[in-house]
Amino acid sequence: MRDRVVERGGNELMTATLGSSALEPGPAVVSTSSPVLGASVTRFVALVLVLAACLGTARYALVTARHEPHDTLVWRYVALSTAVGGVFSALLLAETTRPAVGTVLVAFRLLSQLFFAVFLALSLRELYYAQPATSTEGTRISLSTARRIETGFMLLALIQFPLVVWLGPTVVAEVIVATAAGAFTVYGVSFGQAIRARRLTHGTVLDATVTYVIAVLICVGTVSVIQGATATSLPAPAIRGAVNVLLVMIGTFLISLIIRLKRSADAASASA
Numbered sequence: 351m352r353d354r355v356v357e358r359g360g361n362e363l364m365t366a367t368l369g370s371s372a373l374e375p376g377p378a379v380v381s382t383s384s385p386v387l388g389a390s391v392t393r394f395v396a397l398v399l400v401l402a403a404c405l406g407t408a409r410y411a412l413v414t415a416r417h418e419p420h421d422t423l424v425w426r427y428v429a430l431s432t433a434v435g436g437v438f439s440a441l442l443l444a445e446t447t448r449p450a451v452g453t454v455l456v457a458f459r460l461l462s463q464l465f466f467a468v469f470l471a472l473s474l475r476e477l478y479y480a481q482p483a484t485s486t487e488g489t490r491i492s493l494s495t496a497r498r499i500e501t502g503f504m505l506l507a508l509i510q511f512p513l514v515v516w517l518g519p520t521v522v523a524e525v526i527v528a529t530a531a532g533a534f535t536v537y538g539v540s541f542g543q544a545i546r547a548r549r550l551t552h553g554t555v556l557d558a559t560v561t562y563v564i565a566v567l568i569c570v571g572t573v574s575v576i577q578g579a580t581a582t583s584l585p586a587p588a589i590r591g592a593v594n595v596l597l598v599m600i601g602t603f604l605i606s607l608i609i610r611l612k613r614s615a616d617a618a619s620a621s622a
Contacts, residue, residue, distance in 0.1 A: 389587070390446060392594045397443040399601035404436035407604045410611035414555070417618040421556065424477045428563065431469030432604065435570070438462040439597075457514035460527050463574060464507050467531045470567040471538025472500065477556065478541040481548065499537075506530050521580055528578025535571025539564055555614040562607040569600045 408429045415425035441459035445451050479493045507530040514523045542564040546557075573596045576589055 389590050389594065393446050393590070393597070394443065396594050396597035396601065397439045397446065400597055400604070401436055401439040401443065403601045403604035403608065404432040404439060406608045407432040407611070408436065410608055410615060413615045414611050417615065418555075421477065421480060424473055424480065424556075424559075427469055427473035427476055428559065431466060431473060434462050434469060435466040435600075438466050453514055457511050457523075460514060460523060461507075461511050463570070464527050464531050464534075467534050467538070467567060467570045467574065468500075468504065468507070470563055470570065471534045471541070474538045474541040474545065474560065474563060474567070475500075477560065478545050481545070503530055503533055503537075524578045524580060528575045531571045531574035535567055538567050542567075555610060558610040559607065562603050562610075565603045566600055566607075569596045569603070572596055573600075 411425045411429035411432065415422045415429070418425060438459060441455060441462060444455065445459065475496060479496070506526070509526060513520070513526070542560050545560050573593055576592050576596070579589060580586075
């Protein structure tokens with residue numbers, strides 16, 4: 351009789367323990383999966399925004415090039431850079447939505463990410479040299495020297511493509527892209543600030559273009575530098591969050607540029 355009482359008490363205790371465990375949700379599952387899922391959704395929405403904004407900017411830059419014959423090459427560079435930016439966002443979107451991608455896709459994504467910044471910088475350089483020099487700019491470097499510098503940096507950029515394809519998406523490739531993108535960002539922003547200091551384009555569509563191109567260039571270059579920081583001890587969630595914020599900023603700046611270009615194109619069509 352005593353054994354039966356002990357056995358019954360033990361069964362009741364076990365049932366109560368299992369019942370309480372089943373009713374209480376496991377906090378570990380929620381805390382690990384929810385932030386990752388939220389970051390993926392944010393990245394997806396941000397990339398769709400960037401893709402749409404890049405395609406829209408490329409379209410209206412080409413429309414503006416037809417109405418602005420004096421600065422055609424500038425607008426073509428803007429259209430080319432945003433078209434490459436659309437390729438970058440589409441490839442990164444594929445990486446976000448697929449669990450595993452090949453090294454070739456990653457290599458093309460890094461290459462398009464880099465040349466997104468490169469062509470933005472070249473558009474600012476082109477506009478800088480398209481305008482006459484002022485009396486305080488007698489010592490500026492020649493256009494041929496600037497192009498030699500650009501060629502050297504682009505050759506450095508192309509090194510990462512076979513590196514990724516042959517060795518896989520290594521940290522070395524991301525560091526190379528971060529270095530080259532950072533250099534072109536500083537290079538392009540220096541031209542942009544020099545253009546704004548002249549005040550020759552103040553109040554024009556070129557003035558707004560320079561402002562937004564500088565902003566987008568800084569964001570794109572910063573994205574590359576932050577992604578290259580994976581070699582450091584920075585936490586991965588912080589890197590993902592910073593990249594997501596910068597992607598949203600890129601899309602926002604490009605949408606503002608689209609609005610300005612559309613207004614200019616509508617005004618040119620109305621006066622024609």
